[in-house]
Amino acid sequence: MIDVLISGKLRGTPTLRTAANGSPFALFKMAASDKTGESLLCSCIVFSDTVIQAVQALADGDSIAATGEASITTWKGSDGTERRGLDVTVCGVLTAYHAGRKRKATEPQS
DSSP states (O other): OOHHHHEEEEEEEEEEOTTTTTTTTEEEEEEEOOOTEEEEEEEEEEEEEEHHHHHHHHTTOOEEEEEEEEEEEEETTTTTTTEEEEEEEEEEEEEHHHHHHHHHHSSSOO
């Protein structure tokens, strides 16, 4: 596992699930561009209630930055080519809503 900070676009709608022990978790996918401009698919899982709430407020195509631990995955695409991606256990996110709220909080009061 490696620590990562990834930014990209949410793909699809986040899914809320419940573990066997009754704890909630969320799954979502995001597309991030690698240094060649190719899209890299990130499959994300979240266990933090705060982060789950933030992710559930997003819609397909919304910008998101996520931090957590990742492992590289590879698979064969439907056309037979090798694809790469990341499996990420997310511990924190930053969305446009969060960035705007923080920016507003740091503006000087007149």
